[in-house]
Amino acid sequence: xxxxxxxxxxxxxxxxxxxxxxxxxxxxxxxxxxxxxxxxxxxxxxxxxxxxxxxxxxxxxxxxxxxxxxxxxxxxxxxxxxxxxxxxxxxxxxxxxxxxxxxxxxxxxxxxxxxxxxxxxxxxxxxxxxxxxxxxxxxxxxxxxxxxxxxxxxxxxxxxxxxxxxxxxxxxxxxxxxxxxxxxxxxxxxxxxxxxxxxxxxxxxxxxxxxxxxxxxxxxxxxxxxxxxxxxxxxxxxxxxxxxxxxxxxxxxxxxxxxxxxxxxxxxxxxxxxxxxxxxxxxxxx
Numbered sequence: 001x002x003x004x005x006x007x008x009x010x011x012x013x014x015x016x017x018x019x020x021x022x023x024x025x026x027x028x029x030x031x032x033x034x035x036x037x038x039x040x041x042x043x044x045x046x047x048x049x050x051x052x053x054x055x056x057x058x059x060x061x062x063x064x065x066x067x068x069x070x071x072x073x074x075x076x077x078x079x080x081x082x083x084x085x086x087x088x089x090x091x092x093x094x095x096x097x098x099x100x101x102x103x104x105x106x107x108x109x110x111x112x113x114x115x116x117x118x119x120x121x122x123x124x125x126x127x128x129x130x131x132x133x134x135x136x137x138x139x140x141x142x143x144x145x146x147x148x149x150x151x152x153x154x155x156x157x158x159x160x161x162x163x164x165x166x167x168x169x170x171x172x173x174x175x176x177x178x179x180x181x182x183x184x185x186x187x188x189x190x191x192x193x194x195x196x197x198x199x200x201x202x203x204x205x206x207x208x209x210x211x212x213x214x215x216x217x218x219x220x221x222x223x224x225x226x227x228x229x230x231x232x233x234x235x236x237x238x239x240x241x242x243x244x245x246x247x248x249x250x251x252x253x254x255x256x257x258x259x260x261x262x263x264x265x266x267x268x269x270x271x272x273x274x275x276x277x278x279x280x281x282x283x284x285x286x
Contacts, residue, residue, distance in 0.1 A: 007167060007168060021143075024139075026135060031132060034128040034132040045273060047272075062103065063106070067096065069098060069102075070102075071093045071098065071232065072086055074234075119206040126194070127190075127213060130187050130190050133187045134191060141178070144171050145230070147169065147178065147229065161178070198270075200270075204269045205259070206268070211256050214248050218246070222241075
């Protein structure tokens with residue numbers, strides 16, 4: 001840490017000429033955590049843990065591409081004038097919603113290919129992705145980015161924040177909303193709540209864990225995004241992430257109600273692969 005300015009050095013350590021940034025270390029930790037927990041949960045629900053790892057090898061690079069492409073598309077004017085910056089992700093510019101959409105489509109493709117129930121796999125992944133998001137936001141903290149508008153130091157002190165967070169929220173003599181922290185805590189609370197509900201027998205049906213994630217994250221992101229200063233906009237009318245949050249929130253409610261009306265009813269999450277295995281046995285016996 002820089003003792004004079006009280007600002008955390010974004011470089012974690014160096015390996016010769018190679019500088020390793022805290023952002024990369026934290027993102028790697030968040031990814032590892034999500035894969036580790038998802039692998040263990042998959043095995044509990046009757047799915048081979050190797051499927052999670054194999055799927056991640058596809059989903060992670062595609063998600064990063066999706067996150068970058070999403071950002072570039074909504075800043076297309078700038079990147080058409082500066083095409084050399086399109087690949088310059090080290091200068092910032094990845095959007096989590098783009099990564100989630102691209103990663104979700106990859107999961108859909110993989111589960112179809114391997115004949116794994118898509119909703120069950122998404123339910124296994126969803127809360128752990130939320131935990132990864134909670135951890136990953138601290139990478140933004142290290143880079144002093146994804147913050148909100150100007151505030152006073154006294155405002156931060158009234159939140160009873162540690163001194164190191166208050167110091168890091170001072171940029172060029174101005175203090176900013178720690179929106180990274182708001183979203184990190186919101187995501188962590190959602191992770192804990194969803195895990196508790198997910199493990200209760202015959203409470204959530206397959207798909208409803210994922211929909212709980214969508215409802216929780218989109219609701220919080222809508223309000224937190226309104227505080228940020230780096231938002232992408234749609235024709236200067238509404239922030240892109242707020243618009244998507246609203247769409248996802250309404251769609252999740254609709255899907256939840258619609259799927260609850262299906263007959264035969266959707267299997268419970270805690271049943272795992274039991275229903276699918278029963279269906280296979282019944283087909284073989286015919």
